[in-house]
Amino acid sequence: MTSKTSLDKSKIKFLLLEGIHPSALQLLHNAGYTNVESVTGALPPEELERKIADVHFVGIRSRTQLTEAVFQAAQKLVAVGCFCIGTNQVDLDAARQRGVVVFNAPYSNTRSVAELVLGEAILLLRGVPAKSAAAHRGGWLKTADNSYEIRGKTLGIVGYGSIGTQLSVLAEALGMQVVFHDVITKLPLGNARQAASLQELLAVSDIVTLHVPELPSTQWMLGAAEIAAMKPGAILINASRGTVVEIDALAAALQSGHLHGAAVDVFPVEPRTNKDEFLSPLRGLDNVILTPHIGGSTMEAQANIGLEVAEKMVKYSDNGTTTSAVNFPEVALPAHPGQKRILHVHHNVPGVLSAVNQVFAQHGINIAGQYLRTDEKLGYVVMDIAADTANVPMAQLTAIPGTIRCRVLF
Numbered sequence: 001m002t003s004k005t006s007l008d009k010s011k012i013k014f015l016l017l018e019g020i021h022p023s024a025l026q027l028l029h030n031a032g033y034t035n036v037e038s039v040t041g042a043l044p045p046e047e048l049e050r051k052i053a054d055v056h057f058v059g060i061r062s063r064t065q066l067t068e069a070v071f072q073a074a075q076k077l078v079a080v081g082c083f084c085i086g087t088n089q090v091d092l093d094a095a096r097q098r099g100v101v102v103f104n105a106p107y108s109n110t111r112s113v114a115e116l117v118l119g120e121a122i123l124l125l126r127g128v129p130a131k132s133a134a135a136h137r138g139g140w141l142k143t144a145d146n147s148y149e150i151r152g153k154t155l156g157i158v159g160y161g162s163i164g165t166q167l168s169v170l171a172e173a174l175g176m177q178v179v180f181h182d183v184i185t186k187l188p189l190g191n192a193r194q195a196a197s198l199q200e201l202l203a204v205s206d207i208v209t210l211h212v213p214e215l216p217s218t219q220w221m222l223g224a225a226e227i228a229a230m231k232p233g234a235i236l237i238n239a240s241r242g243t244v245v246e247i248d249a250l251a252a253a254l255q256s257g258h259l260h261g262a263a264v265d266v267f268p269v270e271p272r273t274n275k276d277e278f279l280s281p282l283r284g285l286d287n288v289i290l291t292p293h294i295g296g297s298t299m300e301a302q303a304n305i306g307l308e309v310a311e312k313m314v315k316y317s318d319n320g321t322t323t324s325a326v327n328f329p330e331v332a333l334p335a336h337p338g339q340k341r342i343l344h345v346h347h348n349v350p351g352v353l354s355a356v357n358q359v360f361a362q363h364g365i366n367i368a369g370q371y372l373r374t375d376e377k378l379g380y381v382v383m384d385i386a387a388d389t390a391n392v393p394m395a396q397l398t399a400i401p402g403t404i405r406c407r408v409l410f
């Protein structure tokens, strides 16, 4: 249980990891937050736990694991900004239990991923990776054998969300037929159609591309049996998460010739920084495009993500707004000129709101505005009171059973 008053902006500490785009730093500076440390790679667990101890806001990408132990060490942490789409690297429950809000950027890099996948599909259908590798070694593989146009081929999209749907539209523009599989019934775009099952998609697709989040239900969802069920000569593309495909089974299918090629951007184990060695059974296979988790790594996407997530953190710090948080009740709050604003985060149990209101009533403090949102586990109530209120009863508010965190913004 913690009670905080708002700090001077210069004392609010931001730690930005994994080479977050400078647009984030610029936005934070423009908003008056100058106490920002930027680090290029991800930190090893012990160093992260040490560094995060006095940090109020942390910005990460896909490599930084924010575990229970890290949150335990992060006693001052108020919010996490994932400068990416995936939030599987964050223990969202551990954050929620401490009243730490987690934001992400759900859309800014989707186009970049869709473009990369289409480009890879074209190159693989033409056998370019193998021909290029041979040429680098002095070979000359001029032949039309096993080279195909993308036009008329069937693209199987697993996960028809933000990326899957964009890909669907772009693929049809190239003359492809699109079939998709999703756990939810989705409105097909254009002439795409939803397959009855993953098995059906695997049986009809010339190219299978994966765009599901990392979840227990997606772990190893493409193993030896599923890869065997793909058409002979098909292509597999994975730019989702490294835990979705059994990499040994994929390597075997490529070596045996069952699959024509593959493009893999994400791996079960990825190097923490650019200085660490990349190890994979796929190394050395000429018909495989290996990329270092750069599906969303374009200047356009990274600049936009920097702005999007930094803005969410600033809004939360400045006025308590939690719109589009992934683990927290969402409240869009107006500015509060001439008022103090109290943010009270609590377990969603009966009686907390009335206890909060009683505290204000006891002190004769008028509540000028009150905003409440709850989810299954958390309650988030925000109150505006007159700026000249002499003594905000923070100790009493914090002592209310069920309280997780209480802060006042001036």
Ligand SMILES: NC(=O)c1ccc[n+]([C@@H]2O[C@H](COP(=O)([O-])OP(=O)(O)OC[C@H]3O[C@@H](n4cnc5c(N)ncnc54)[C@H](O)[C@@H]3O)[C@@H](O)[C@H]2O)c1
Residues within 6 Å of the ligand: 085, 086, 106, 109, 110, 113, 158, 159, 160, 161, 162, 163, 164, 181, 182, 183, 184, 211, 212, 213, 214, 215, 217, 218, 239, 240, 241, 265, 266, 293, 294, 295, 296, 297
């Ligand atoms: N390689 C990269 O750099 C990169 C960049 C961006 C995103 N990603 C990854 O791609 C994932 C997808 O991104 P998005 O923006 O399209 O996400 P999204 O949430 O918009 O879409 C995911 C879709 O997958 C579906 N889904 C969930 N479980 C499924 C299952 N078991 N079987 C079939 N479908 C299932 C969901 O219903 C949803 O429609 C992200 O979660 C992230 O892990 C990787």
Ligand SMILES: O=C(O)[C@H](O)COP(=O)(O)O
Residues within 6 Å of the ligand: 061, 062, 063, 083, 084, 085, 086, 087, 109, 293, 294, 295, 296, 297
């Ligand atoms: O989840 C995402 O958006 C992607 O995996 C990109 O992650 P990155 O920011 O580490 O490149």
